[in-house]
Amino acid sequence: MPASNEVLEIAGREVTITNPDKVFYPRTGHTKMDLVRYYLAVAEGALRGVSGRPMALKRFVNGAEGEAFFQKRAPESRPEWIETVELRFPSGRTASEVVVSDAAQLAWVVNLGCIDLNPHPVRGDDLDHPDELRIDLDPVRGVPWSQVRDVAMVAREVLADFGLTGWPKTSGSRGMHIYCRIERRWPFTEVRRAAVAFAREVERRAPDIATSKWWKEERHGVFLDYNQNAKDRT
DNA sequence: GCGAACA
DNA sequence: TGTTCGCAACGCGTT
């Protein structure tokens, strides 16, 4: 296989795809270029989820079955059309994270080996006030998808009681996220408090299938991971 | 995945 | 020109 790169013209930018023929999905033989094409096909929906939001890069440089690593800081070498925002941590350290808002930027992060996208629940212009409350459903090993769905339906009832609408999506290989748009009015600590209360209420209504216990050992069924709403979580 | 260092 | 090597996170809860 020739190792020549592929240069795509996307949204008026030239995006280089390195190792386009590299197999990223050994079971099916799909390549890195296949993944790029996939993301371009679904770009409208993908961008709706990540646009304007800083994101952590989870890089699978050796394909979907290889080990991944997280990267918060945008690579130093990048096109001038890659946007970043500077996050500041309590430690005083900072990180310039990538903000993807168009298809060219999307293809660029996919080329880095990003298979799934991990945006923060904030917009780049206000890093301290989330506009999403995230209900993170993490099934413990062995819990069937149907049970994740059942818990989601309970979550929907609780949301409805508060006049909120949830937008579900798959997350990882077995979980689900339910995103709820909220006003950019509360800091992370307050949004997280709401998530804790929400998790406990779902657990109260469906104790046989849902849990809000932090320790793995104490969990049964589907874990409502309220800490997903803490700062610096994606 | 990539740039730097090295043969 | 080809190969090797180092590097790529951090907040929060519990004890």
Add this chain to the structure above:
DNA sequence: AACGCG
């Protein structure tokens, strides 16, 4: 402060 967790 160290560890579990994602």
